[in-house]
Amino acid sequence: MSTMDPIQVFRVEAAELLEQIETGLLDLLHDLRDKAQIDAVFRGLHTLKGSGAMFGFDALAAFTHHCETAFDRVRKGEVEATSQLVSAVLDARDHMQALIDQPDGNHGETGEQLLAKLNMAVGGTSSATPEAAVPSQAAEENQHSAGKKGYRLVFRLPVNSMANGTNPIGLLNELRELGDCEITADTSFLPPLNQLNARDLHIGWVVDLTTSQPRQAIDDVFIFVMDDMELEIVEVEAPETAAPDVQEPATASGTPAGTGTPAKAGEAAKAAENVRVPAERLDELMDRVGELVIAQSRLSQLADRSVDIPLRSVSEDIERLSKELRDTMMMLRMVPIGQLFGRFRRLVHDLSRETGKVIDLVTEGETTEVDKTVIERLGDPLVHLVRNSIDHGLQSPAERRALGKPEAGKVTLSARQAGGEVIITVKDDGRGINREKVRAKAEASGLVQPGELLADQELLQLIFHPGFSTAAKITNLSGRGVGMDVVKKSVEALRGIIDIVSENGVGSTISLRIPLTLAIIDGLLVRVGTGRYVIPLSSVEECLELSLEEDFRSRGRSFISLRDSLVPFIRLRELFSTRTEPELHQKVVVVSTGAERVGLVVDQIIGDHQTVIKSMSKLHHAVASFSGATILGDGNVALIMDVGHLVSLGQQEEARLRAAG
Template sequence: MTGPDPAAVFLQEARDLLETLEQALLDLEQSPHDRDLVDSAFRALHTIKGSGAMFGFDDVAAFVHEFETAFDRVRVGDVPPSPGLIAVALSAKDHVHRLIEEPDTHVPAGEPILVALRDIFDAAGWKTEQADAFAEMPAATASGPQGWRVVFRLPEDGLAHGTDPVLLLDELRQLGDCEISVRTDQVPSLDEIDPEVCYFVWDVTLTTDQSREAIEDVFMFIRDDMELSIEPVAEETPAAEENTAETEAVAEAGDAGVAQGAAPKKKAADGATEKSSSSMRVPAERLDELMDRVGELVIAQARLSQIATASNDLNLKAVAEELERLSSGLRDTTMGIRMVPIGTLFGRFRRLIFDLSRDLGKEIEFLTTGEETELDKTVIERLADPLVHIIRNAVDHGLEVPEQRKQVGKPAWGTVRLSAIHSGAEVAISIVDDGAGLDAERIRAKAVSAGLLAEDAHISDQELFQYIFHPGFSTAAEVTSLSGRGVGMDVVKRTMDALRGSIDVSSRPGEGTTVTLRLPLTLAIIDGMLVRVGGGRYSIPLSAVEECVELPSTAEVESKGRNFLNIRGSLVPFLRMRELFNVEAPKELHQKVVVVSAGEFRVGLVVDQIIGNSQTVIKSLSRFHADVETFSGATILGDGTVALILDVGHLVSFGQTFENRLRAENAGRAA
C-alpha cells in the first residue's frame, strides 16, 4: 500500500501556511504593534522555507529566504509594518503561491518584489539605525567574536513534522565559523530503529559576533520539544583543561539527560500523536464517494421498508425499523463530516477588500459575522466566485468615494458587511453595503432598452432588481477593469440556480443595498414530502413546506391553474399542479394544498394526495433537461420508480409574478 505523496502533502500544508500568512499580514495592517501577528507571519515564512527546501522546491526556499530575511527586520523592531510594506509583503506571498502551484513555470516577478522590500527598508533608515546600534554597543561586545558550544537533538517527531537538521546547521553556519560533530551512541540496533525518529545528537562549536538570542532563534520553532544546550566557550587560559573537562562533564550530563529522557519523550510523543489523531486530512473525493454510498443505502433501506410494510413478518418489520434508524444516523453523521464553517470562505475576501480599497481609492471597513455557520463543502466551494462578484459590485458601484460620502453626511469610509445565519434547513448569506443604493429608474430604463421589460409593465422594485442578474446587463457608464461588461452577476444567478438557491435584493436610495443568498444546507440527501398529481409522484423539499391544508370546495374551478387562498387573513396564490403538468386523469374529490415558501414569498401547490415524508437522495437531471425549470432533480423511490423533485424557488417565483401582475391590474381598474 502506497502512502501519500510527500510533495502533495507539502503543497496542501503550504497553502494553509500561505493563508495564515495572508491573514496575519492583513491583521497587521489594523494592529501594527501586535507582536503575536508579526511572529505568526514569520513562523509561516520560516516553515515554508524549510519544508520547501526539504521537498525540492528550491526556488520557493530561495525566494522565501530573502523574504524572511527582510521581514526579520520587522520582527526585531527595526522597521514598522507600514501599509506600503504590507502591500509588498502580500505581493511576495502571491509570488510564493505561484512558485508552489506552478513549480515548472518560470516566474520572473520575484526580484522586483525583493527590490521593493529593500527600498522600503532603506527609506525607513534601516542601514543608518543598524550603524548607530553598533556604535552604541559596549566595548565588551564589540571586542570580537565569541565562542559558543551548541548541543542539540531534534524532538522525537521532528522528522515526521518536516524538520530538516541540515537546514538548522546551515543557519548556524550563517552566524559564523562552525565545527560540527555528530554523536551516534543513542542509535539503537537496526531492528529497533523507527525511521521517523531522529537519534543523532549534534555538537557544534560556533564562533560568532552574534548574541545568544540569535542562536536561539535558529531553533525557535522546535525549542519547546527538543534537547538544546547553548553555553559560552571560555577563552584559552591556564585553566583551559579544567574548563574543558567541566564542559565535557556538562555535555555528558546532557547526553545522560537525553538517554534518561527517552522514555518521557516517547510518552510525550505518544501524547502528541494521540492529540493529532483527533483530526485528520481526508481527500474530498473520498467524502463524495462515502456520500454516494450512503445515498444508495438510503434507497435500499426505503425498498426494504416498503417490502416490510406489505409483509406480516414481524421479524422483517423489526429489522427494517432498525436499519432505518441506523441509516438515518449514518446519513446525519456523513452529512456532518461534509459540513464546513463558512468562515473558511469569508477569510478569503479580506484580501479582496484590501486590493479594491487600494485600487479604487476608497476607504472600506469589512465586517463579518456568523463565521461559525456550517454549510456543505460542495456549496462553499462553488460560492467563492458569486460572492467575489457581489462584493466587487458593492465596492465599485455601491460605495461612494470619500468626498461624495462626506458631502451627504456619511463617514469617509464605507462599510461592507458579510454575514451568514441558519434559517431552518437553509443558510442565508447577506452582503450589505452602506453606499448609494440601486437606481431603480436606471435599471428599468436599461431593461426596457434591452427588450427585457415592456415600457408600461407594472412590477415591484424587488422584481426589477432581479434584472441585474440577466446576461450582459449593466448600468455602468463605462467599462473598467473591475466591472461594466455585465457578466459577473450572470455568474451569480447561474451558480445559485445550480445550487438550488435563491437571491433576494433590497435597496434604499442613499442608504445602501442588501443581497441575500439563500442556500440549502446540503446537495446530497434531503427530507422530502412525497405527493401525487394524477398518476405521477413528486417530491417537495420538506424544508420549504410550511403547512398543508385542504382545498376549499368554494375555490374557483375556472381559474386555469392560478388563484388565491385565504389562510388566516393572508392571501396566498396557489398553482393547480394538474393543469401545470397537463394531467388528464380525473381529479380527486378532496384535493390538498401544500403551502411552500422561498425567502419572503409563499405559494400553494394543489395536489391530489399527500403520500408522506421520505429521505430523498437527489440525482441530477441530464444535460438534455437542463432547461426544465420546474424540476431541480430526481430521486429513486423504494419501489424503484423515479420521482421528480419540484423546484420550489421557481414555482414560488412563478406564483408571485402572477400575484403582482393581478394586484397591478386591480389597482389600475380602481384608478
C-alpha cells in the same frame, strides 16, 4: 493503497501557510505595532521557506528568505512595520504562489522587481538578489563577536518526523547559523538492520553551540516541532575559542551524558487532533452513504409488507443507523463559511488601492457551517457581488463627505442559517440601485416594453440578465455586463434564489438563499396524478386540506385564506398536465422561501422521505420546476421540486391578479 504525492501534500500545506501569511499581513494593517501578528507572519514565512527547500522548491525558499529577513528585522526592532512593507510582502505572497504553481517558470524579472520594492520598504538594507538566500556565517560572526554563551542541546525527533514533513537537516543548519557548533549524531536507538524502516527516524543529536544570540533564538529553531520531540537545553561555559563545525560518528554507548533529564514537550504517542482527507474521498464516501440510504428505503418497503417481526426490527435498526450515518457524513462535509469570507479581505484591500476608495469590510456569522461543495461554488458569485458593491455602490471619499457620510464606505458580508438554508448577504452603504437607469437600460435592450408594469423586485432582478450593465464606461472592475449573470447562474445551479433590497442614497443588500447541503435532504413525498414528487422538508410550513368545493370556489383567483392572510396556490396537477381527475380531498402544502409563501395543491401526502439528490440530465436542464431527482425504494424515480421557482411562479400569479383587480 496508494499514498498521496509528497509534492501535492506540500502544495496543500503551502496554500494554508500563504493564507495564514496573508491574513496576518491584513490584520497587521490595523495595528502596525502588533507584535503577535509580526511574529505570526515571520513564523509563516520561516516555515514556508524551510518546507520549500526540503521539497526541492529552491527558488521559493530563496525568494521567501528575503521576506522572512525583513520581518525578522521588524521583530527585533531594527526597522518599523509600515503599510509599504505590508503591501510589498502581499505582492511577494502572490509571487510565492506562482513559484509553487510553476516552479520551472521564468519568474526572475518579477522576483527582482518585488525584492527591489521590499528593499525600499525596509530602508534599502535588504538584498535584491534572489540567489543570496542565506547570509554568510562569517558576516554573522563579525556582527556578533561579543557576549557569546555556550549551550549543550540533546534532542530526538519523533520516529515519524520525516513522513510528516519535518527535515532534521534543516534544524541542524539553522543551529549552525546561530554560531559555532559541534554536532554529534546519536545512533544508539537504531534497530537491527532487518527491522529497520527507511522512512523512520531513529537518530538523535547532541549539539554544543557557542552563540551571541539569545536563548529565544534557539527555541525558535524548534518552534514547530516542540510539542512532539524530546529536547534538553543546558547552558554551559563558553570556550574561549569555538570548536570547528564537525560531524562525528557517535558511539553505541547510549545517549551522551548531560545535566538533568531530557524533558518531553509532548508524548511521542500524542494523537493528532485533525486528519487531512482528500476532498474526493469525502465525495466518494457521500456517494456510498447515498446508495445505503436508497437500499435502506427498499428494505423498509419490504418490511412494511411483511408480517415477519424480526425483519421489521432489523429494518428499523438499519433505518436508525443509516440516518445517524447520514447526519455524521453531513457534519464531516460542513465547513465554516469564515474560510470563504477570509478571501475577501485581500480583494477589498487591492480594490481600495485600485479605486482610491476607503473601504471598511465587515464580516458576520463566520462560524456558520455550509456544505463544502456550496463553499467551493460560492467563491466566484461573491467576488462579483463584492466588486459590484465597491464599483457601483460605494461613492468616492469626496462624494461621501459631501453627502454627510463617513469617508470610509462599508461593505458587510454576513451569513446565517435559517432552517435548511444558509442566507449569505452582501450589503453596502453606498448610493443604491438607480431604478430609472435600470428601467431605461432594460427598455433600450428590449427586455421591457415602455409602460409595462413591473413589481419592484422584478425590476431589480433585471440586473442579473446576461449582458445587462448600467456602467457608463468599462473598467477593470465592471461594465461588461457579465458578472451578475454569473452570479445568477451559479446560485440557480445551487438551487438557491436571490433577493435584492435597495434604497437610493442609503445602499443595497443582496441576499443569497442557498440549501445547506446538495447531497441528501429530508423530503416530503407527495403524489400528483399518478406521479410521485419530493418537496424539500426544510421549505414546508404546513399542510392543509382543500376540498372539491373550496377548489371550485377558488377558480379564477387561486388564493386560500391562512390566518387572516391570503396565500396564492398552484395546482400542480394542471402545471404538470397530469390529465387526471382531482382527488376528493386534495391537500395544500404551504412552502416558503424567506417571507414569500405559496401553496402547492397535491393529490396525496405520502410521508417523509430521506432523499438522495441526483442531478438532472442535460436534456432536462430547461425544466425549471425541478432541481433534481431521487430513486425511491421500489426503484422508481421521483422528481425533486424547486421550491424557489414554484414560489416565484406563485408570486407572479398573485401580482397579475392584483394588477387585474
